[in-house]
């Protein structure tokens with residue numbers, strides 16, 4: 125089965141039953157689980173509706189993003205990202221690099237904060253940086269984080285069932301204490317052309333990449349189409365915003381845990397519109413110290429994969445390598 129567009133999944137039944145002992149037998153949950161399985165096997169991307177996150181909260185987070193990016197450069201640089209801040213904070217246009225190409229976006233990056241006892245040589249140890257010039261920014265984003273961590277956990281329960289595992293497969297040492305990431309990203313318009321001929325050039329808001337962890341939830345401006353995904357047929361397709369939904373995609377650690385059954389999917393951003401675009405991806409990730417390796421029950425599965433196709437990695441090592449690469 126091949127998808128030529130991104131499927132929409134109403135996860136309402138899963139959200140209502142999550143954590144219940146009998147959830148795996150609930151017919152509504154089972155229908156959601158089947159759709160998650162197909163989307164993860166064949167596309168790596170899906171929209172979710174029925175997630176229970178307030179549309180007003182999602183919109184307010186985008187609004188404070190717009191407000192922040194409209195500030196002067198010197199105000200934005202007051203929360204500038206550096207190695208001293210653990211790579212948390214504001215990065216200027218072109219500062220983030222993907223496979224050697226500077227990206228045409230500016231952003232603020234947040235990571236879960238470490239306990240004071242964390243190893244000081246870990247380059248990601250540092251304080252998150254909040255803009256005080258946009259007073260509602262911090263409380264809104266913190267509310268949003270709480271809600272999104274809950275949604276990430278719920279969808280991971282659905283994915284655990286989709287794989288034929290117990291619902292708590294990704295709890296505990298795997299992803300019970302997720303090293304979440306949140307980015308508030310601004311993409312200026314790159315050109316007024318109606319097509320993009322050279323997708324390696326300067327006009328790309330974020331060059332093609334896969335995400336690092338388990339699940340990404342993209343909250344994006346309505347009425348601007350800029351995100352593209354590469355289908356299994358190697359065709360780039362646009363992912364239009366749909367009101368009230370998140371665009372969800374799977375990350376590299378799910379590829380490893382599922383022994384390649386659910387593969388992370390290449391995507392990129394080209395804001396070839398005349399409006400400034402804001403998106404806020406929330407990344408639900410494994411625990412920082414999680415050891416990620418193909419699940420034993422997926423090493424000889426129905427698709428005929430024999431043995432482990434991927435070497436084990438520690439998630440924290442993977443994300444550190446990625447972040448250091450992004451900022452030279």
Ligand SMILES: N=C(N)NCCCC[C@H](N)C(=O)O
Nearest residue numbers: 221222223305333335336450
């Ligand atoms: N936390 C995540 N997944 N961030 C994705 C950013 C993708 C662009 C980055 N320069 C890169 O090359 O990865």
Ligand SMILES: O=C(O)CCC(=O)C(=O)O
Nearest residue numbers: 307342344351393403405
């Ligand atoms: O802006 C978007 O729609 C997606 C951004 C993205 O892919 C990322 O930050 O990993």
Ligand SMILES: [Fe+2]
Nearest residue numbers: 333334335391
């Ligand atoms: Fe991404």
